Amino acid sequence: SRRSAEPVHIEALSKAYGDFRALDDVSLAVEAGEFVAILGPSGSGKSTLLMAVAGFIRPDAGRILFAGRDIVREPANRRGFGVVFQSYALFPHMDVTANVTFPLKVRGVAAEEARARAAQALETVRLGGFGARRIGELSGGQRQRVALARAIVFEPKVLLMDEPLSALDKTLREEMQIEIRELHDKLRITTLYVTHDQREALTIADRIAVMDKGRIVQLDAPEAIYRRPASAFVARFIGEAA
Ligand code: ADP
Ligand code: MG
Secondary structure (H helix, E strand, C coil), X not given: CCCCCCCEEEEEEEEEECCEEEEEEEEEEECCXXXXXXXXXXXXXXXXXXXXXHCCCCCCEEEEEXXXXXXXXXXXXXXXXXXXXXXXXXXCCCEHHHHHHHHHHHCCCXXXXXXXXXXXXXXXXXXXXXXXXXXXXXXXXXXXXXXXXHHHCCCCCEEEEECCCCCCCHHHHHHHHHHHHHHHHHHCCEEEEEEXXXXXXXXXXXXXXXXXXXXXXXXXXXXXXXHCCCCHHHHHHHHCCC
8 A cells, every 4th residue: 555544533423404413423433444335325414424524514513533633623625535526526628637636736736746646546547548538528437537536646545435426327337336446455545435325335345334314323344234234224225235
């Protein structure tokens, strides 16, 4: 691995919208270099949890321990985590290189160095030679790989992905699941990966945190979740993958 991985300890996070508890006392210790999937039905609080870790949502209570301190009040840009959204959030009018170098330019990296690092990140996601292409010319899977390259180009210690494959068709999704997992095995970035797809979580993760109604109801390795669901809810939800 090129870098030393860092753990992320989420402690007792809560977030309410009015009377509604989107996150209800959520704790989750993600180990250094681990890949944890956050799995749950729509509305269970997955994105709220991920965006709280990213720094885009300020929780009402709780701590996020990272690199020896509580970062819960730190703005997103100072956390320096790589984030991949469902909607890619690429700049469509810019070429691939300009998209991937963007986070480096924001950090004041010189243009030449930024281009070199972008080229390397694009190689990593198997898009070497695509730098001059426009985003609009790319397939969904290629766009998602550009988003991934942009998220890893500044060598983040933590990678956060929110349903990054849900816009892709089944075949492409299954290919990309394998690619993302292989990338993780290579880079070993501490990763939180949101999905509502049971199969995807079982395929991709070291451990799965199952969410229901703003709480983590089970945290286990995929086999354990599958064989020993902690509740009727988990059994039913995981059973839909079988
Ligand atoms: P998931 O990603 O699991 O589908 P979310 O974390 O996006 O769930 O949302 C959890 C719940 O919080 C949902 O019921 C959603 O409607 C509610 N929610 C999310 N964001 C807001 C907001 N800004 N204002 C009010 N309710 C919200
Ligand atoms: Mg969501």
